[in-house]
Amino acid sequence: MAVPKEVFLKIFEDKKLLFRTLQDLKDEEFQDFKWHLPPDCMPNGFSAIPVCKLENADRRETVDLMVKTYWKNTIEVATTTLKAINQNDLVYKLRNALSGATGAPSWYFGDGAQATTPALDPSPGTSEDPATVHSAQKTSGELSAKGMKYIPAPPSTMSTSAELSETAYKCQRELKSNLQKKFQCVFEGIGKAGNLTLLNQVYTELYITEGGTGEVDYQHEVRQMETAFMKPDRPETAIRAGDIFKASPGRDELVRTVMTKGVAGIGKTVLTQKFNLDWAEYKTNQDIQFTFPFTFRELNVLKEKKYSLVELVHHFFTETKAAGICSFKEFQVLFIFDGLDECRLPLDFHNNEILTDVRESTSVDVLLTNLISGTLLPSARLWITTRPAAANQIPPDCVGMVTEVKGFTDPQKEEYFRKRFRDEEQASRLISHIKTSRNIHLMCHIPVFCWITATVLENVLKTGEGGELPKTLTAMYIHFLVVQAKLKNAKYDGGAETDPHWSPESRKMIESLAKLAFEQLQKGNLIFYESDLTECGIDITAASVYSGVFTQIFREESELYQDKVFSFVHLTVQEFLAALHVHLTFINSGVNLMEREKKSRWSKLFRKKPRWTQFYQRAVDKALQSPNGHLDLFLRFLLGLSLPTNQSLLRGLLIQTGSSSQTNLVTVQYIKDKISEHLSPDRSINLFHCLNELNDSSIVEETQQSLRSGCLRNVQLSPAQWSALVIILLSPEKHLGPY
Template structure:
């Protein structure tokens, strides 16, 4: 809430100040309360007490010491009277609410946010809301204290925050706690100097003491505060029009008696030349905070508004009825967009006001968009004022609608100029007389304020920028519907049908009557003060009636650089960091003079169609550099909805049928979004507009726009995250890989995970802050997240600690967690075992080295609170000790595991024996077991058969693919099929011939056989055995890819002969031996230019794209050992970029390719050649130390349908698994190779006979 006035009552400058119109006369503000409560107990700070004994102030008598003590007491009492109240809603000034009764702690953080100065404030709201997830809050009373553990002196503090976020209230809280003796008792005096009041004396020279005395007339002796600890609060830098220059090298002495312009005084106060020991606290909106150089700011803080808990606390304090407060909190939580917007304290107040009224009237459907909420608020206001100030009691000329329209006109006119403060001249221009202004501010206290400041000067403002923007939009729509009659939508439809063919070919406008187009241009030209070229300009037609407006716009453009009059507020845009807007569209030839309103706004508008009006608004918003029309556009579109028109019918006077125009506008917005070379920031606001228009296809349209490939800046990612969170449609999946942005952009986008059911973050770069945002989302009451994929992210131990702590939180609902190749180690098992998250049902820890951690992991798996049902441990380097632990886990009465995946581990036959003991136990509840590529032989099948026939076995799915079971093992297994509950058996790639198939067919003849699915693909079965198996009506039977090669052991059965594609080879790579060998040369090869050639990265791809199962081997040569190799081996889509040196072109460092990177350029001092990157994951690819490979011969196995890419070290007697990448392949992949150093070669080995 804003306090009832900026800093309390203001006395005027005293007798020695000039009495001319720009000076001051001595009177007292009518707001000043001169009485003091006799019960007030004011605390005197210890430093002053000590100083009274030592007399450091140069005083010579005890009476003078007593004078100082009394002055401090008097000053504290006066400050308490000024700041102890808050005007909320309809209460009169004398009825103001006690501050501490309504005050709710705000979320304030130390530090500043990157790029925050260049965003619209509602977009900053989205960013500040998400950043709360990982920022450490500080108390407002501690802003002059160092939080870094160092006892550094903090002289100047800057506090930033968007409009209505609570900057002035924070100042108020600081002062009251100081005056009550609760905090900061080392400060003797606090003086508040609002910039909006300092503006009024900027052109006359005064001494600092004269200025200070004008605000605080009790300070008659300048020496009283010179030697005390004093804090000056400069409130509202964004409202300043003072001239300051921090680049000056002026070394002249400066004290409180030196006369200078007020801007110079403030400059020297901040600089430290004036009162160098004084503390200074500056508050500002982010847009202009950069006006003061960072070197003069010792501590930067930012007010983020309310976090989720503080929102609820506010409503409980604001609404005295606990049941009603709880009901309102529940209502707000049902709308994601409103709950986010309640981050702003002022919006909380509006929301509470509206919902209290709706609940009182029994209205069940609550507002869900900003336009709906503000519309209800405006209606409540006007209804209240009609009841309190009946028109008959105010005279025949008083009309609530007339007041709103005039205020709306003021709002629009000043919004176009960029002003948030208005003076009498501004009001008169909009038909508001000075006497009326006081009446308006009394009647419309909820939206419009009049303040009496220095020299009894009156200034006016809306209580919040968003209210000004809403009223501006209301004014435009009101003006539109209350002019001459418009064509009906039916007439418009029939007219459109005649021009349907033209409509499909025209880019920017529907094919409609040319005269109407010109008329709507006229309409908008008066609004925005510049001439647009009409839609038929390519046909040679021009709007001649607007020449006068063009001339006027040119005159205004020429006068832009003139000094603004004293009473006019400068444009906020002048203080705002400008964003570059790159307008490359050929159909928008618009004057860039945005800051002056031209023409007579009262001139009658010609008839025009609503969709023209809305399209023009979209265009002008797109052209606006700093986004000042963004929220205005959203409100205008929202008001045009028929439901909102009906809501505001009493204030609009007339309404129009808009459904067809709205649909056309939605399509126009989507068309605009689909065009290239649009400002991404402006396009993001168009997505917010679709949200306001309740477009159900918002999520789809947003994803389509994101696929355009434009790189998003961090601040744009903040807005996008807000859109995702505010959308009432819950996303099924949020895939961070879809967005082209930076690390910081990822950190901001990732906050949107709590607005979706599944979050896919695999392979994405996240900092600790970004990861903390994820853990924050897990603990949110409002989170819809059920599935989280953090695979291929290089997490650290403390990341896992935070993750499992969050999963343990009572509000966490995540059931599926994927941590494939995430650097999860034995140490990481400790926090998992400690926190024992009970919400997780499905956990994937594949491709992590877990052998030494299985015992710790088992402590969680066997705990009574563990609800895990699915555990994936594929490619985890497990050994016999792990299988013993797994056996014990399966035998535990607390274990409820139903699915276990141990694929790509060397289980061997010995491991099968241990595992079988667990499977055969009465407590084992396992139903699915996957043991793909576990080096199991037929010898183990006898034990499996025994387990399957056990009365305790609950196995329904068994996958033994890619193990050399052969016919012998299949015969042993077949014995059990007629005596078990198995429903799915996968034996793909198990070296099975007709003999094994016949054994399976025989087993299927048993009436007790429950088998429904049998996979015999990649084996060698003849037609006879296939026909035999087809007799049995299995739901699924697969014989795909049969042939004699499938009887080879190991992955050799899938071997492919490959050749290198010379058209892709980088000029630094030499091909030989029939394009089967590539050498990293030191000279350029004379290759012809080719579009497929890698231009900058020494890489080459093979000629054939691969699908299915494929295996190939390579041999590194021309190097002494594998430890000398620096390169990568992998696969890529054909569309992998060929030009540039970046991750988008390098094999395995993007989402178009996957690789095993052998070694890394750089030296971390341990001599292993990995550059300190061993185990590092990038998009699923992995960096490994050359020492860990140990062989110059490598094998690569691709299982395209299963989405796995495995790498092996090849030795004469064995094959050692190195790493498996899990992915979803959508196109054929091409084997490829990258060289990071010259002078070594790679050869594709020939397929064995």
């Protein structure tokens, strides 16, 4: 019997489509796919392909075998098998391609069959078997450990109303379209200025690990980062952002709440943006039916407002209000809350009222605590990002899994710079230079610092100014500040590149921002509202001007109701400007901001000491007294600003110079004396970094010489100091140079 032409053409197209689908599977996933093809997974009594034929079959041969065996039902069998191995994203993609639609999926099941309603796929791990569904229905929404994990409701619990389902389907399409527009472009390093860059073109994968706890880490974030890539105590499990909510080996239940930790600038926000974009573009996590991304910055300005959960979603995502969706329990919903460390809501999990009705109005704080604890909308999934120091704001029993963004690995750093610099020779030169400085190479684990470094090195190579490429953190940040002053001078003042870049106006702006940086750093604030600016003597209008001029240093983000939020582009930029403020204040007025106590008449006894010597020694002491090392990087910048070479780069901003070379020698010796005391390894490490900022590597050189001579007995270091030196000497540089 002849095969009708239209059937033959359809099978031919299905065959090509299935082959492309199998190409999206990794090798081990493809083996799983073949393993699930025998009878256990076959619907409607389809016969199985003999194992001996599948065992060594590649993708093309497997497709041929499937078409020969299942004929018109090949796609139905493939869909069932993909679902059996939790490849729902590929199921979704396959159906979408079959429908020929540009943005919406088709619910095609094989030979012309259509689903009766546009309900979305079952969640991973659920079954369409009636007995399994019945069992799942009884446990749907039940939580263990205060909402830590849950079994998602199966599709049969969703509304069967064709009209409601169609409305929800259209709402989902509109939400995805709007999220695509919102997240498809990024501003690298800055908020709302500069050239638009497509996220998919510049995005570089980050190293993310699964495991750990939600406990607070009080260490300075640079110190955390310095230990992040050391050999861990136990094997780490790397995880892709798109796989966070997928079932994995050893995890029978899906996780309800994921907390992702990471230091400032490590890429947490961009990570959530990429997740949202991939979902909106029908690439990943299509078992999630609605994704609602929030930032705590947005929620902070609603502190005094009252909403129900439905009203809050309607307020931020008007598509849901237009669709008349007033309940979310029948959908698989993901809430993303980015920036817990910026939250200014109390989040009182112990004393807040209990709330279970999504339509009941209350404060945003109460909404969040009940949503996170699982008493409100327990079927929802949550993803919370935070810096480590704020992780303990969420009770541990409300978190199902903790992941940590550790930034770029060494190969990822190189990938970033090769994307940034298309000239292969230039990119290789910059990568080689970065490897010669342990400080800079280490800091480049942070994506924002990679951007700062690229900005500086690009300018140095372009203009030929500033001599050799900067090798210390202080020199790098001074160059960065100078680059921004040049941009401001050329763009807003109409000046030429050769004109002095520190005009009185620019100097005043930077001095005001430096004061803000220091005063807010003392309070632990990294984002600033109008009240914070007023306390520092900056009105809201001036702040907007600053953010518009120095766009790559200070940024403004207009939130709801036109309330404005400001921040520095990165914590280290704030710390550098804070150190600059302390330095400028001491130069101009003789006031040491590191001394809180008032000077007594007995201070006359110390007049024999040079002012600058006492200034730096007090700063070293203050940093060592800090229980969590929060002044470590600040101290590096402050000491680095004492070098005449660095001060010359700031000529025009610094009206008069500061310390002398003799002062620096005294400071170096003071630090060496401190290292000889019995300090903890992390304190010793930071003091070595401080010596590096002062261009002193004598201890390292002495140790290297002793190592080469085979004699270490004359080097007097405690075990803690040896630990610090070992870490420094084993840094992955071909040329140690400044460590």
